[in-house]
Amino acid sequence: MSAPNPRGKRVGVLGGGQLGRMMMDPAHRLGIKLLVLDAHDAPARHVSGFAGHVVGDFKDPAKIAELAKSVDVVTVEIEHVNAEALADVVKTNTGVDIQPSPNTIRTIQDKFAQKELLNSHGVPLGAFRRVESREDAVAVGEEFGYPYMLKSRTLAYDGKGNAVVASAADVDGAMSKLGSSVGKPTPLYAEKWVPFVKEMAVMVVRGLDGQLASYPVVETVHKNSILDLCFAPAQVDGLVAKKARGVAEKAVGCFDGAGMYGVELFLLKDGTILLNEIAPRPHNSGHYTIEACHTSQFENHLRAILGLPLGACGLKVGAAAMYNIVGSSDGDGGMKEVEQIVASAMGVPGAAVHLYGKKECRRGRKMGHVTVTGDTMSQVVDRVSA
Ligand code: ATP
């Protein structure tokens, strides 16, 4: 039997931001036609060269159906899509595959539902509770103690759906912060504070045949709840790394569908590993794989959803670090700072600069990233400091 051939395959992506943009390069190399549904100036379209993108909102059922008509498989670069519309596409258009499954996307996009499912499969998690009223939020404080974390169940990213509740007097402020930042009424839930010593992440890929493979464990460092730095491999004990990959693979095993999954983890002082959250797509803490691993997360996502053989996930360099270029302020001032970071990175050996082509800089917006590779972690750390 001949191996499946990627050439001529067509993939549709809901969302054309930086993740869709970084999928374009492996798509070109493999002869896969990659079409996105997003605004006409979306970052992925700048580097595409393909005709047939769909201009519109990736939550619009009609646009999703239109994209689905011209591709073999539909996938996502963001989980905040219209999962119902995706499920309807499967019913009306039997010629198209959706990966990962609409059901997986629907469960993961609701962080509370995600945690309930993971919990029912015995994946280690911090304590969490449903919060449907002010009274619930106060009762949670009595049970968990303060501070605890109040979270929006849906539409969360870069910490925008999180509020720290420092005391009972903070409940109203936290509830209104989440209500105003993500639209009313906002479904909420609470998490007990996790006193982690490190945050880690594992990228896991699952092929159409169910085969799982995971990338090395990385250490992630957040600033203002946005990923700032990512070090690969994580500088942790080998047993911790093995356990982390085990937890990540078990978590992904709770969902169906092919593709990349990004699994965020907490490491506690006593070596306990708890899962924070999972993303059903390539993930910011997997960007380092482009320069540092045999197969990038973007290529493996395409291979997985098309039923092609998965590529090796191991490091091909001694160590790597990724630094996110995040807007420090709105407008020209912020853009100038981005340019300064790019200029200094260009003088660093082993540094690869990625800019996402976003026309405007905004405070807290991901504008690009730099991956630095080297023979050893200490060399990489020296290069990052430079
Ligand atoms: P992302 O951009 O990764 O999707 P998000 O908006 O979904 O992020 P979380 O991952 O839930 O937000 O939280 C952001 C950060 O806040 C975490 O990486 C961690 O640093 C901190 N955090 C989240 N939950 C807790 C918790 N229960 N206890 C302590 N810190 C937490």
Ligand code: MG
């Ligand atoms: Mg999240």
Ligand code: MG
């Ligand atoms: Mg997160």
